[in-house]
Amino acid sequence: MNSKGVSPIIAMVLIVLITLSLAGAFLIWTQRTASSLTERGTEQSQRITGQFDKGVRIEATDCSQVAGADTLVIRNSGTTAWKGADLTFFINDALSTSAITFSNNGDVAAGSVVQATFSQGLASGDKIRVAYQDVSDSTICK
Incomplete structure (x- = not known):
């Protein structure tokens, strides 16, 4: 059989690589968002605590x-x-x-x-x- 295109093994490897890169990007975005929210929460609690001082x-x-x-x-x-x-x-x-x-x-x-x-x-x-x-x-x- 003379088929043209991407072999099924290469296609599967490409799908796995794309999925892993999307998961990595999502993980980095989630960590940065959580870190930013934590910093803002810390600043606000310090400001509120400072009000009592x-x-x-x-x-x-x-x-x-x-x-x-x-x-x-x-x-x-x-x-x-x-x-x-x-x-x-x-x-x-x-x-x-x-x-x-x-x-x-x-x-x-x-x-x-x-x-x-x-x-x-x-x-x-x-x-x-x-x-x-x-x-x-x-x-x-x-």
Whole structure:
């Protein structure tokens, strides 16, 4: 018999090689996808865990509308220390231009409080927000 074309043995070898190369490509793709998802999950869990390390909470306010007499008592509600100077203050959603002095210029340990005194008077109804990195707390002066 004089048949032309690919012999059945060569055809079978080619099919096996194509199947193995497709399986290898799929395996590499799966491993890279799983690795990428694992890295993203690790980054997100570290970011969420980092949120617990940082914390700021306004404990009390004294808004007497007298410059130099208005104070906030701020608690470090996180698990790591921070400095009062690291806090950012917003009054009515605008960055505060008031000079602020702190009762403690050093580190504020986790669970401790610091008193912040504003050089400008705060009016009743002013919204005050205190931010430390990416966490914040706010209150309304009464």
